[in-house]
Amino acid sequence: MSHLRSRKIVDLNIIKLDSLLKVIETSIIPLTQKSVKNGNKIFGASILYKHDCSELLSAVNNEIESPLWHGEMSALKRFYELTNRPKPKDLIFLSTHEPCSMCLSAITWAGFDNIFYFFSYEESKDDFAIPHDLLIMKEVFSLKTGEYRRKNHYWESYSVAELIPLQPAKKRSLYYERFNDIKKAYVNLSNVYQKNKNENNIPLA
Numbered sequence: 001m002s003h004l005r006s007r008k009i010v011d012l013n014i015i016k017l018d019s020l021l022k023v024i025e026t027s028i029i030p031l032t033q034k035s036v037k038n039g040n041k042i043f044g045a046s047i048l049y050k051h052d053c054s055e056l057l058s059a060v061n062n063e064i065e066s067p068l069w070h071g072e073m074s075a076l077k078r079f080y081e082l083t084n085r086p087k088p089k090d091l092i093f094l095s096t097h098e099p100c101s102m103c104l105s106a107i108t109w110a111g112f113d114n115i116f117y118f119f120s121y122e123e124s125k126d127d128f129a130i131p132h133d134l135l136i137m138k139e140v141f142s143l144k145t146g147e148y149r150r151k152n153h154y155w156e157s158y159s160v161a162e163l164i165p166l167q168p169a170k171k172r173s174l175y176y177e178r179f180n181d182i183k184k185a186y187v188n189l190s191n192v193y194q195k196n197k198n199e200n201n202i203p204l205a
């Protein structure tokens with residue numbers, strides 16, 4: 001496997017949970033509120049700098065234009081349109097929902113060494129009525145419970161919730177409250193999407 005670059009471990013202690021949540025709260029959710037009104041799904045993504053966890057860009061699902069424009073794909077497209085682009089290895093890839101098989105591969109091809117996601121595949125299926133991630137894993141890749149390799153030669157993927165135990169004990173309850181508020185916001189966004197989805201002509205709605 002010498003053609004693969006040397007394995008890089010993501011240091012979870014340098015990832016600022018506050019910054020990851022803030023980008024979801026103040027960038028991705030407002031963008032999503034607009035895009036679901038147009039018939040798009042609720043998914044979004046951000047790219048942040050590793051060194052200070054500040055936001056480089058955020059983007060959201062745009063499946064009404066093309067079913068390939070998942071939130072992650074929209075973010076990668078915008079990233080590669082930047083003229084002065086930072087190196088992917090200096091960046092954090094944040095997805096609101098655990099990336100589907102297409103997006104996992106796209107993030108790989110785009111050169112990122114980490115993926116953080118807020119909601120799991122199970123939550124996408126059970127809480128947001130989007131079963132396609134798990135169904136594609138099962139039907140196309142024979143992965144019955146979506147168990148792709150979360151640590152591999154290219155990247156490591158983590159649930160954002162895994163960062164909570166690394167925070168100072170007295171701050172954890174505040175983080176749990178923010179998690180709950182974000183979940184409530186997505187339940188509302190999902191209700192808008194589900195109500196209008198029959199009109200949007202997306203193949204896997």
Ligand SMILES: [Zn+2]
Nearest residue numbers: 070099100103
């Ligand atoms: Zn995807």
